[in-house]
Amino acid sequence: MIASWFTYNPESPMLFTSSLFLGFFLAFYLLYIFTHEYNRFRAVYVLLFSFFFYYKAGGMYIILLAACSVLNYYLSKSLHKAEKPSARKALIALLVVANLGILAYYKYTNFIIGNINAVFDGDISFQNIVLPIGISFFLFQAISYAIDVYRKQIEPARNLLDFSFYLCFFPQLVAGPIVRAKEFLPQLYKKLSLTKEEMGMAIFLILAGLVKKAIISDYISLNFVDRVFDSPGSYTAIENLLAAYGYAIQIYCDFSGYSDMAIGLALLMGFKLPVNFRDPYKSASVTEFWRRWHISLSSWLRDYLYVSLGGNRRGKIRTYINLLLTMLIGGLWHGAAWKFVAWGALHGLALAVERVFKSFITLPKNIFTRIIGIILTFHFVAFAWIFFRAANFDTAMALIGRIGQVSADPEHWLSVISVYKNVLIVMFAGFAGHFLPSRFMEQLQNIFIKVPFVIKALVIGFIFWLVYATASSEVQPFIYFQF
Numbered sequence: 001m002i003a004s005w006f007t008y009n010p011e012s013p014m015l016f017t018s019s020l021f022l023g024f025f026l027a028f029y030l031l032y033i034f035t036h037e038y039n040r041f042r043a044v045y046v047l048l049f050s051f052f053f054y055y056k057a058g059g060m061y062i063i064l065l066a067a068c069s070v071l072n073y074y075l076s077k078s079l080h081k082a083e084k085p086s087a088r089k090a091l092i093a094l095l096v097v098a099n100l101g102i103l104a105y106y107k108y109t110n111f112i113i114g115n116i117n118a119v120f121d122g123d124i125s126f127q128n129i130v131l132p133i134g135i136s137f138f139l140f141q142a143i144s145y146a147i148d149v150y151r152k153q154i155e156p157a158r159n160l161l162d163f164s165f166y167l168c169f170f171p172q173l174v175a176g177p178i179v180r181a182k183e184f185l186p187q188l189y190k191k192l193s194l195t196k197e198e199m200g201m202a203i204f205l206i207l208a209g210l211v212k213k214a215i216i217s218d219y220i221s222l223n224f225v226d227r228v229f230d231s232p233g234s235y236t237a238i239e240n241l242l243a244a245y246g247y248a249i250q251i252y253c254d255f256s257g258y259s260d261m262a263i264g265l266a267l268l269m270g271f272k273l274p275v276n277f278r279d280p281y282k283s284a285s286v287t288e289f290w291r292r293w294h295i296s297l298s299s300w301l302r303d304y305l306y307v308s309l310g311g312n313r314r315g316k317i318r319t320y321i322n323l324l325l326t327m328l329i330g331g332l333w334h335g336a337a338w339k340f341v342a343w344g345a346l347h348g349l350a351l352a353v354e355r356v357f358k359s360f361i362t363l364p365k366n367i368f369t370r371i372i373g374i375i376l377t378f379h380f381v382a383f384a385w386i387f388f389r390a391a392n393f394d395t396a397m398a399l400i401g402r403i404g405q406v407s408a409d410p411e412h413w414l415s416v417i418s419v420y421k422n423v424l425i426v427m428f429a430g431f432a433g434h435f436l437p438s439r440f441m442e443q444l445q446n447i448f449i450k451v452p453f454v455i456k457a458l459v460i461g462f463i464f465w466l467v468y469a470t471a472s473s474e475v476q477p478f479i480y481f482q483f
Contacts, residue, residue: 013133014056015478016261017214017467024053025265032269036192043165043188046269050170057174058133064102065138065168071098072142073156073163076149080156088150095146099139106131111336134174136333138167140300145181147304154182162188169271171262175255175478177276177296184271192270200449203456205264207463212257213478214467216430220250224423229389232399238416240402246423247389248382249430252280255294258478281381281434284373286350289381301330320355324348334388339396343387350380 005020014021028049035042055062072095079091110126117124145166148154157163166184194202228235228243235243259276266273280293290298306326312319324345331344363369383400390396417424448456 008055008059010059013058014053016258016265017210020056021053029268036270039188040161042192043161046170047161047165047168050165050168050173053170054133054168054173061132061135064132064135066164068099068102068138068142069164069167070160072146072167073160076146076156076163079146080149092146092150096143099143099146103135103139105129106135108332108336137176137178138173140178140297141167141181144178144300144304148181154185157181157185158189169266171265171269171271172273175258175262176294177259177262177274178300179273179296183274187271194268194270197449198267200456201445202264202267203460204445204448205260205267207460209257209260209262209264210463210467212253212260212430214257215470216426217250217253217257219426219470220246220423220430221254224420225250225389229391229395229399232395232402235402236412236416237402237405237407238413239420240399241406242416242420242424242427244382244386244399244403246427247385248281248378249427249434251385251389252277252434253430254478279434279438281378281431282374283377284370285354285377286347286380287354289377290347290351297330297333301326305329316355316359320352323351323355327351337392339387339390339393342393343384346380346384346387 005024012018014024032042032045035045051062051066054065075091075095075098079088079095082088082091106129109129113124113126116122145154145163149156157166162185165188166179166181169179169184172179225243225246228239229247232240232243256277263273263275274296276295278292278295280289283289283292306322309322309325310318311322325348327344327348328341329344331340331342331347334340334343386399387393387396390399448459
């Protein structure tokens with residue numbers, strides 16, 4: 001039994017929502033709080049725990065993570081020292097190609113083989129490749145670090161330990177946020193501190209993340225969304241429509257819940273990670289949506305891909321092409337399947353259309369136009385999520401086809417609502433929490449920070465009881481772990 005705590009089990013990886021992680025983190029943190037005066041010991045201690053966490057979550061791919069740390073540190077160090085432009089260009093090209101090559105091998109080998117077989121009627125065998133957990137996140141961090149060193153926007157990490165700490169820091173290691181070195185590395189060299197208010201905020205974020213993931217997202221997924229998306233034809237048009245809405249709130253609660261917990265855990269340790277979500281479904285345009293959804297990825301794509309392609313500096317037509325290419329690649333980043341490319345293409349086209357529209361028409365800024373914009377944007381995003389979630393194009397089109405058959409028959413609606421009453425209550429709670437005014441959540445957070453410790457303990461106990469009461473018998477991985 002005890003031995004299983006320290007060995008990797010692919011059927012039960014260690015997640016933030018598991019009791020095993022809670023136990024290990026509490027044990028880790030009891031010693032961590034005494035390391036604030038010993039920077040070098042703290043760095044080694046956190047790095048070792050980060051490696052252990054990655055091993056428990058992803059197995060022996062810990063070797064790949066360590067190798068990527070060494071490779072990127074020393075090549076980036078050589079890049080920083082290089083003076084000749086030709087040498088610098090060669091080194092940055094090598095760094096980018098090496099990281100993308102690793103990503104391509106693990107993530108896209110079978111996708112490429114499948115397309116070659118389909119186009120040329122080939123029979124190349126698929127490879128038995130398991131995607132390392134979080135590989136897209138830590139490799140994108142490595143690429144951003146190398147490019148920032150190349151652009152001379154940052155000084156490189158002082159040593160391999162510091163760089164490995166940055167790349168492997170366990171709160172954001174497997175599902176983001178994607179952290180920039182220029183934001184994180186300076187924190188390594190400052191004396192860490194944690195105020196009473198910051199500790200309260202950290203605990204609040206962790207609890208909020210638990211509620212979003214373990215209570216809302218998992219419940220909707222297991223009891224409704226997964227069943228409909230697995231077999232749209234077996235369910236009514238209304239059930240298919242509600243499943244599309246359900247997935248919209250499920251993926252938000254799942255991913256933003258992870259981000260909240262990652263930011264909260266890091267803050268407990270004295271490190272500040274960037275905000276990754278700002279109520280994205282309150283967006284009145286797709287452009288605004290990408291300023292609020294997975295902010296660390298959208299800003300990464302903007303700064304390291306869109307700008308590198310030329311951004312908006314080469315005329316309108318090139319700007320539209322760059323937007324489309326950026327989102328196509330962003331879609332492919334999410335998964336090696338054409339459905340993700342389609343999802344990215346939909347968003348790229350929407351961004352381009354919005355730019356064209358705004359260049360000809362200026363809408364009045366008032367509450368009416370904003371509400372209309374929010375409704376239209378949400379339904380576009382929810383529609384695009386169908387391709388993101390469905391197993392394949394056929395399933396996506398089947399679900400969309402069923403939704404097209406929705407009628408306004410009150411009896412039919414009432415019948416479906418009565419069957420899925422509990423699921424719909426949880427869905428409503430998720431949407432209601434999301435659309436509450438930001439100031440309400442800020443006030444709730446401030447109240448939690450200020451209440452006595454006994455009240456905090458009671459709230460923590462109640463949340464953990466809710467998680468235990470609603471948890472399924474099987475571990476439910478975070479959606480973005482697969483990316």
